Amino acid sequence: MLAISVKNLVKIYSGGVIALNGINLAVEEGSSHAILGPNGAGKTTLIRILTTQIKPTRGEAKVFGFDVVNQGNKVRELIGYVPQEMSLWSDLTGYENMLIYSKIYGIDSSKRGSIIEELLDFMDLREAANRLVKTYSGGMIRRLEIAIAMMPRPRLLILDEPTIGLDPRARRIVWERLQAYKKEHGATIFFATHYMDEADKYADMVSLIDRGKIVAEGAPSNLKKLIESDRIILKITGNAEDAKKLLLEYSSSIIISNNREITLAVKDPATILPIIIEKLYSRGFVVLEAKIVEATLDDVFIKLTGRSIGEEEKGTISEVMSVRRAIIRGG
Numbered sequence: 147m148l149a150i151s152v153k154n155l156v157k158i159y160s161g162g163v164i165a166l167n168g169i170n171l172a173v174e175e176g177s178s179h180a181i182l183g184p185n186g187a188g189k190t191t192l193i194r195i196l197t198t199q200i201k202p203t204r205g206e207a208k209v210f211g212f213d214v215v216n217q218g219n220k221v222r223e224l225i226g227y228v229p230q231e232m233s234l235w236s237d238l239t240g241y242e243n244m245l246i247y248s249k250i251y252g253i254d255s256s257k258r259g260s261i262i263e264e265l266l267d268f269m270d271l272r273e274a275a276n277r278l279v280k281t282y283s284g285g286m287i288r289r290l291e292i293a294i295a296m297m298p299r300p301r302l303l304i305l306d307e308p309t310i311g312l313d314p315r316a317r318r319i320v321w322e323r324l325q326a327y328k329k330e331h332g333a334t335i336f337f338a339t340h341y342m343d344e345a346d347k348y349a350d351m352v353s354l355i356d357r358g359k360i361v362a363e364g365a366p367s368n369l370k371k372l373i374e375s376d377r378i379i380l381k382i383t384g385n386a387e388d389a390k391k392l393l394l395e396y397s398s399s400i401i402i403s404n405n406r407e408i409t410l411a412v413k414d415p416a417t418i419l420p421i422i423i424e425k426l427y428s429r430g431f432v433v434l435e436a437k438i439v440e441a442t443l444d445d446v447f448i449k450l451t452g453r454s455i456g457e458e459e460k461g462t463i464s465e466v467m468s469v470r471r472a473i474i475r476g477g
């Protein structure tokens with residue numbers, strides 16, 4: 147069954163901005179699916195439509211077969227949502243925040259206590275439960291928001307930039323918990339991110355989005371196979387230009403730097419490297435150093451769009467960081 151199905155989705159904001167320009171998407175139940183792209187690509191707009199906050203201009207979006215426009219109530223019953231911006235009361239404790247949301251979600255009063263306790267343990271927040279949220283770290287805030295989204299036991303978790311502004315350790319903890327939830331409940335995770343490593347590591351499928359269009363889609367390893375951009379970097383003895391001539395048959399792009407360093411773009415570096423070393427050796431060159439640099443999803447994105455995913459990330463991160471800092475200061 148498809149957790150999310152989107153067909154020819156278009157969103158034009160009232161000012162005329164075309165945020166989504168004919169999106170198609172199929173997210174398998176039980177999978178983890180990332181929508182990866184730079185700021186302004188349309189990720190949040192797509193998520194707002196899927197979570198029934200705004201209406202599409204044209205096209206169709208369904209969650210477990212329910213239409214997001216005409217069957218919004220059904221959709222909302224099935225999803226847990228973590229927005230990009232802060233969704234907590236910072237002058238209340240973690241426990242109090244959970245209690246309020248449990249009432250908003252209509253969780254039976256006899257069950258509230260046990261569900262909250264269980265989730266505090268699950269997200270490793272028990273010790274902080276009675277502290278004001280404004281004393282929390284960014285990672286704790288995100289874990290609390292995710293705990294709240296998990297409260298109604300959603301079959302589909304939709305997260306907008308789940309780890310934005312967090313340090314690598316806090317990011318890892320958040321993902322470890324999300325994956326545990328997915329496994330325990332057979333849940334689907336759909337998340338927007340501009341961190342390519344996050345999509346690479348934690349998504350079964352990735353949709354690359356640029357200017358309101360999906361430019362490529364697939365498992366991260368397959369996306370990287372789309373392009374010849376793994377690289378072999380060699381340091382050799384002898385004339386690099388002569389060595390380059392010997393290597394032309396193995397790569398479409400060879401660059402020489404510092405006279406001695408040769409960089410080759412290749413598809414399958416682990417297989418090609420020993421062949422290249424032997425060939426060079428047989429012609430009197432000695433390879434002093436060899437390095438394989440694997441392609442990233444950003445390389446795929448650059449190849450397809452001419453721009454990097456990371457280029458414009460600063461604004462958003464510093465924005466979210468300043469929100470987080472304001473929370474910690476109690477502002």
Ligand SMILES: Nc1ncnc2c1ncn2[C@@H]1O[C@H](COP(=O)(O)OP(=O)(O)OP(=O)(O)O)[C@@H](O)[C@H]1O
Pocket residue numbers: 159160161163164165183184185186187188189190191192462
């Ligand atoms: N309410 C709005 N009215 C007009 N234009 C909007 C509105 N919300 C977003 N946009 C525009 O639509 C485009 C897509 O924005 P969107 O927020 O969906 O991108 P995004 O990929 O989520 O980026 P970010 O990570 O910065 O949120 C951008 O050009 C943005 O300026």
